[in-house]
Amino acid sequence: MVAYSKPRSFASMLLAVFVLLQVTVAFSHNGHMHPAHRSPAAMDSHLEDTRSMLVERAGNVQVKGAPDGQFPRLEIRELKKNADQWNLFLLAMERFQNKPKNDPMSYYQIAGIHGRPYLQWNGAGMKHTGGYCPHGQNTFGSWHRPYLSVYEQAVYLNAQEVVASFPRNQQGRWQSALRGLRIPYFDWAAEPPRGEPAVPTSIRDQTVSVIKPQGRVTIRNPLYSYSWGNSLPSEMGWGPSNGYPTTLRRPVSNRSDNYGVNAIFGQARVGWRQRVFALFASGQPWGRASTAAFGVKTIRSNADSFESIHDDIHGQVGGVDGHMAYLDVAAFDPFFWLHHTNIDRLLTMYQMVVPNTYVIPGRVNRDMAQWDAGQLTDANTPLVPFLKNSRSAYSSNDVKETRVLGYYYPETASRSRQEVIRAVNRLYGQGERPMWKRDGEDAAPIYPGRPFKAGDYDTVLSVVGDKFGMPGSYQVHCFLGAQPSNGTAPSHLPTGMINGTAPTVKPINGTTGNGTSNFEYGFDSTYVGSHTFLGGSVAGSGNGTAPTLVEGSIPITAALQEKEANGELASLHPDHVEPYIKENLSYKIVGPNGQEFAPEDIPNFHVQVKSCEVQPSASEDELPEYKDYIELPRAQLPASQPWTYTPGPLDTTPDTPAVSDEGYCVSKQTIRYVDPDGNFLYEEVV
Template structure:
């Protein structure tokens, strides 16, 4: 039970004792040290401040996760195989989303921690107007761990309430389903089971059949969308699609609605690139702190261009499209897709911890004013991850506190044994190059895609590295990459930029079966590039609803990549390319590779008109392995300067005052003392798990 739900009488008594102790200490301090500094008015003000502080502290939510021991978080398709547990999860989600918006453990308030409505959560304080989520910062990966835990905690509490709503003679059945219930993840990169779509129908169906106390009923699918009600609350301040009061995915108009079928079809193609990216990151074995964040500054000492956060950004952009909620940082967490996606990111990061066990969060500077931090403040593995408290005294989790997921009562199938070998085997199986050939993209009218093949001796991995300002536009912008002829949608390639996209998108299948042309906004095109055979992939610069990085003036540079390797392997298989060696790849790319930059409302931008935007083709030699117990070795990536593209002119990175760099000295946050410490990890019941030494 969370702290704020304790009986009022007990809390009042406890508060009185605390206040008396504070007053006694204050009088004692005055009597011995500063007898003239405290007037009766000052003492009364101090008393009121103390009372307010203790009242707030006594009411804080303690983040614990699910309270019933250690159990795995499962992939959504695997959770669904347990019919009763799946039913209970859906009912818990329904109840969770219907909780009053004033409840700090409601879906509305927990989702609002991430960004809008830009208010403090659970009396945690608010230094600046903005959300708490530290995107493109050194604690991006670790901050989301307690965030997911408090979400899981809320789901579990709602599931308990659902169990109690059933007749007593049925509760044993549902109590059994409750045991070990954890939030699922959606693995968007792994090959889906044969005959199944890229995105499970359980996330795309508008309604779902469930068992309630009264029997079988049909309800609105809580994994399809979240609705604020008849209208968007005024405190939200803004929302996509002119404040549409239900979350949308790649929305189309007339009427405004999600186009989940288009999202699914594009995922069927984009998944190949995401799989390549994950495999390359695991094989790079770069330090966890570098692999976890997209911030450009932390990458200056390494040659790999990618990170888990960068891949994360592209999933957001692909789901949201040009005006869907997932495409805006400040409202993304309201879409149920967000939680399934972020649980998968947490899974990948926890797996990666076992690959590079002696690395973790690197020190860095906060790159913009946030709800809990000031721009320029140094953060590290000991910095409090506001707003998530770990005890009833108001203590806040640090990254070191949450390094082990079992602190919150969960693990993942691949981390069950806490063994690197188990992770490597899973990475090779799920994300290794090569899988069955797909003739159609999950049933949609799209061209076949080449899934890649295992690396061979002499192979190289080739990517299009993209660097840009995360908050350059009011919303997200995407780089779409093509190898071969660009789609004939009425626009010229970016090699010959023409400004706006004026073409109309091809007809796609909206989720409600009504035909639509996919256009949005002021008539500019929302062309679905993923349907074209020349399409290689995309990268998203995930921004907020307002351009600029808060109160900071410096750009927030981030880096990601678009894998080209599988597409080149196909060209080699077809006899168009002699090998994957740079000597052959570089001239081929120069003649055949192009890209487009598509911003909010489908507007195309000339590369030179996007400030701080750079691209570069990079390639690295790969040393393959024949063992499932080993990962291939990726050498250093080198630039291929002759594969000249717009915005590929060499440039020199000069770290700005707020950029994160690997050698940033760790400063102790104000009022926070750090020393070497031994952390003993225990489960919620207090049972010892393991220990490690951290600190300075």
């Protein structure tokens, strides 16, 4: 494994001086005290605590996660059921977000690892201007694992400080709440509990009631937003919504529209659920299912990935100009952490379903803070900037077992493949109770789908594009059926080329604002779903020259099942689906500022309708079998003409050498997984 260490600098010299001063003070203090008050062991402990604090503040943060053993991360609605632990979590988040920006364990600095302000973290250095996060690459899933753990570590440390702030006679209660405190996830794909909204109000309320040492008070909800202060710090350099210094979701006039977030999640969730279920049933190797990268080894028969689904959640939270819609600043929105913890959960569950598969070799597709474009990375590559000890960074193999970092998920508690499969069928399987208007949502109900039966096919609209083709994100909105009521045809029909006229869709909160940026396509009765190409604030793939091609899919199956139930479609077989789609399927492309784009205006943009036969499962212990997806050539749409993909020099290749550019050799090895206390968990050969 490659290690990195910081060069001796002024900071390290200061550290030595500080430790020396602490030693001097400690000896001097000990000389004036009774020996029982300062034993050698106590003094050694004091010096080690001091040294650890100073090393951490100097930028040598070792990522350990929460330090109290192995406990489950819970869905946010489950965590909230434990009133004391929920209270402690909120207070810890409040304290965390208020930490000074120069503290490496502050919310500002940890969120900044992902992208802006493009500053080095933890003494890791910075090869190129940009963030550390490897989106659209083979280490997307594994890199975020220690990233989430350092965030969890910070939350726990702040929770400890909160406990210490309570009167001594109350601390026992809060110490009990502290034990096992882990960051929650938000499962945006599963059906919400009956009577509850698509997005919990605990994420959307601006204020929240909590218990502090002085009693019950109302505070700003730390899950609602993050604020940089009165203005955006100069080192951030840029921010959406004209540099507004508070994170915004689907903003309208510099206000978050969390009502809109909830409403669009209520519509989009059916599509996300279909995508998650199809991925678990695909059985493809973890390395292919985890990344959206469109390369030789990552061309997937089902045209989707967990990263691609992840991108669309980002896009739906951020909207046209919200922070989650820009990779540079997305991590500052508290929603980011709830969302990414769920992605980590799904990838951890997927490890149980397809054991013995993991990160595949690949080449870095753009210059990054820690890597050069073209550099070979694999499961042994250091996941900079996350240190596992004073010298070495974690690798993907190091964090393959989440318990190494002190957590697991409810579905992976027993590490049982069958239990995970049962959970997937229960949470994401086709078919659930009918969806109606809920929580004040002014939207057409979405048909929830039905369980697969023999002879069924799954149909999707595959979309391929350049991830960084625009300055910001762009979305593909898909429709099936009658056109919007004002007669404005979708952009791909001959009579409806881009004309600047907004379709008949629901304005946010009844406002009209400044054009299509304030309109929601997801509320039209013909809406099927959407996909987001999640980009950064600047078009182009960083300092690289090659496009960063990614692929995702928009599920059409549930909508087709509804047409079948209504008698408009004979079956889900391609013989019936293909001509129906040719006449009724359409899409729009909406980019920054709500502007519509013609398909030919998007770099490397391609769409293709694909379908595959599905063999239903015989029991809840099995997943259905999805055959290979095939193209439906008669369902022609703009940008669906045949094209030949020519691999570029930075694409993953089937014959990746076993010697990395980092200078280490890859060989078979036995990995023993232990918990933070050194207790053996299990071992495997990789």
